[in-house]
Amino acid sequence: NTGNSTGWFLEWVEIDAPSLGRCLKFPCGRWLDKSEDDGAIERIIFPAELQTREYIPFVPYEITVYTSDIFGAGTDADVFIVLYGSDGMCTQQKSLCLNKREQRMYFERNSVNQFIVELEDVGDIIEKIRIGHKGGGLNSGWHLDRVAIRRLLPNGK
Structure with missing residues (x-):
């Protein structure tokens, strides 16, 4: 709590x-500031059960992406994936990289990149996938060799 304007109304x-299928909300409605409210700069807060949202739990998938070994195969574009199950279930479109720095690090020529991604459960059989990129920038084209997807068990195996 040093410097100017260090107070925070939480x-x-x-x-x-x-993975739990829950979105928990912890209300506070108090200042965290030595010169406001009661002067506390930390609080113990509890979830509000009536504001907890529940939904179908996501499951972890291990997605391994192989970029081809040909000239210009790599990309710095935002790569995304959608999984489709056997009963018409599909996931939302999910970017594999969290930020632009990761986009520059992954999907280089002749690279193998592995991601653990939590997505909606599409069942035991993945019938097809949609994988692509959002373009943008110079040389955003990408030559994909193959993709391997494995649904992880609860213990991470």
Whole structure:
């Protein structure tokens, strides 16, 4: 609590736990500042059960992407994936990289990149996938060799 304007009015904290299928809201409505409210700069807060949202839990998938070994195969574009199951179920479109720095690091020529991604459960059989990129920038084209997808068990295996 040093420097100018260090105070913070904390309305609430929201934690989304896709693997549990719950989004918890922890209301606070208090200042965290030595010169405001009661002067506390930390609080113990509890989830508000009536504000907890539940939804179908996500499951972890291990996605391994192989970029081809040909000239110009790599990309710095935002690569995304959608999984389709046997009963017409599909996931939302999910970017594999969290930020532009990761986009520059992954999907280089002759590279193998592995991601653990939590997505909607499409069932035991993945019938097809849609993988691509959002373009943009110079040389955003990409030559994909193959993709391997494995649904992980609860213990990470």
